[in-house]
Amino acid sequence: MNAASVLWQKNPALAWREIDETTVIISPSDSVMHELNDTGSFLWKNIDGYKCAADLAALLAEKYEVAPDIALTDTQSLLEEMSSRKLLVPVPAMVGESR
Amino acid sequence: MNAPEANSGGAPKQQFELSIGCVPFRLQMADVELFRAASSRYAAFAEAAAQPIHITLNEFSKSESRPAEFGYEFEGAELRASSQETRFDGVRNEYALDSLLRVLLSWKLVGRHGFLLHAATVVRDGKAYVFTGRSGAGKSTVASLSPEGTVLTDEISLLRFENGEWRAYGTPFWGEFRAAGSNTSAPVRGLFRIVQAAENRLTTLRPVVMLRALLPNVLFFSPEFEANRRLLDILGHAVDSIPGYELAFRKNAAFWEVLPE
Numbered sequence: 001m002n003a004a005s006v007l008w009q010k011n012p013a014l015a016w017r018e019i020d021e022t023t024v025i026i027s028p029s030d031s032v033m034h035e036l037n038d039t040g041s042f043l044w045k046n047i048d049g050y051k052c053a054a055d056l057a058a059l060l061a062e063k064y065e066v067a068p069d070i071a072l073t074d075t076q077s078l079l080e081e082m083s084s085r086k087l088l089v090p091v092p093a094m095v096g097e098s099r
Numbered sequence: 100m101n102a103p104e105a106n107s108g109g110a111p112k113q114q115f116e117l118s119i120g121c122v123p124f125r126l127q128m129a130d131v132e133l134f135r136a137a138s139s140r141y142a143a144f145a146e147a148a149a150q151p152i153h154i155t156l157n158e159f160s161k162s163e164s165r166p167a168e169f170g171y172e173f174e175g176a177e178l179r180a181s182s183q184e185t186r187f188d189g190v191r192n193e194y195a196l197d198s199l200l201r202v203l204l205s206w207k208l209v210g211r212h213g214f215l216l217h218a219a220t221v222v223r224d225g226k227a228y229v230f231t232g233r234s235g236a237g238k239s240t241v242a243s244l245s246p247e248g249t250v251l252t253d254e255i256s257l258l259r260f261e262n263g264e265w266r267a268y269g270t271p272f273w274g275e276f277r278a279a280g281s282n283t284s285a286p287v288r289g290l291f292r293i294v295q296a297a298e299n300r301l302t303t304l305r306p307v308v309m310l311r312a313l314l315p316n317v318l319f320f321s322p323e324f325e326a327n328r329r330l331l332d333i334l335g336h337a338v339d340s341i342p343g344y345e346l347a348f349r350k351n352a353a354f355w356e357v358l359p360e
Contacts, residue, residue, distance in 0.1 A: 015328035019335045020306040026314070028327035033314050035307060 007091040009049035116147045120257035120268035123148035128156035136193040144271045144282050154185045171202045205318045209329050213259030215318040220251040220267045226288035227267035231316045237293045244352040252280030289342045296347035301357045309343030
């Protein structure tokens with residue numbers, strides 16, 4: 001399994017909602033508030049446990065009319081950041097499954 | 100309202116009914132000293148209402164194994180709440196009782212589209228001005244610079260959305276005034292993040308910025324996901340529908356001049 005094929009899902013432990021056109025995410029365990037910018041909000045809405053970075057980048061490229069390679073770089077960067085803040089978690093691979 | 104109650108065994112129990120932000124409670128206890136202290140502390144909020152949340156104090160024996168939907172511990176005192184009962188155990192004084200009552204109220208308010216906020220609330224022309232900030236930001240200063248009889252609370256405000264509007268309520272939880280807040284309410288005119296400064300200045304805040312200012316000052320103690328999701332919805336609704344501002348103010352009453360009417 002390579003990094004680009006990882007499927008992402010929202011961390012199920014987090015509460016979130018859109019406020020003032022900004023996605024606000026709260027971690028109940030420590031009350032830390034995270035805010036996502038426009039691009040981050042777009043990705044967040046489309047992260048559903050069934051899409052990898054390439055899938056999300058394709059949506060981003062279409063939405064913002066940017067070149068696919070730039071969209072992929074931006075998407076991977078944002079996913080990395082959201083993952084490091086524990087906003088996202090990878091979908092566990094099924095036993096015997098190869099991606 | 101505050102009468103001894105018949106008891107099947109042990110010391111006679113006494114009960115005290117109060118209502119905070121239209122959330123009714125019935126405290127039942129056998130400890131006479133604690134009963135006196137609670138009756139005095141919450142006298143301004145004494146009120147009998149239908150279907151109060153029944154709290155038994157220091158009755159360790161019953162239904163120990165019943166699972167709690169919500170629990171909290173504070174310096175040896177313990178709160179356990181389920182749909183059937185609410186118990187405060189290990190409560191040795193009024194301060195522990197007060198702490199557990201705040202915690203319980205914050206949890207109950209989630210189901211009533213409300214929340215508790217570290218904030219002073221002052222009523223002017225029938226509207227509530229809610230001043231929030233961390234300890235030392237100036238909540239008590241704002242309250243002390245406001246006309247007598249207009250302060251709902253200098254420490255903990257209760258906000259609820261009801262009948263199509265946000266209302267702020269006083270609470271019996273003390274700040275530096277060392278006196279209970281006022282048992283009244285008023286529609287909310289605005290939320291004000293307070294900052295002490297050399298001059299008085301008012302700045303409008305976007306809802307998301309106001310939310311960022313509110314979060315550290317919201318009293319909430321449940322780690323449970325669903326409760327937090329509902330709280331976020333309530334707070335999101337509040338900052339979307341109540342005008343939010345930053346109030347930079349000097350320590351004199353002239354700050355009222357920059358506030359919106």
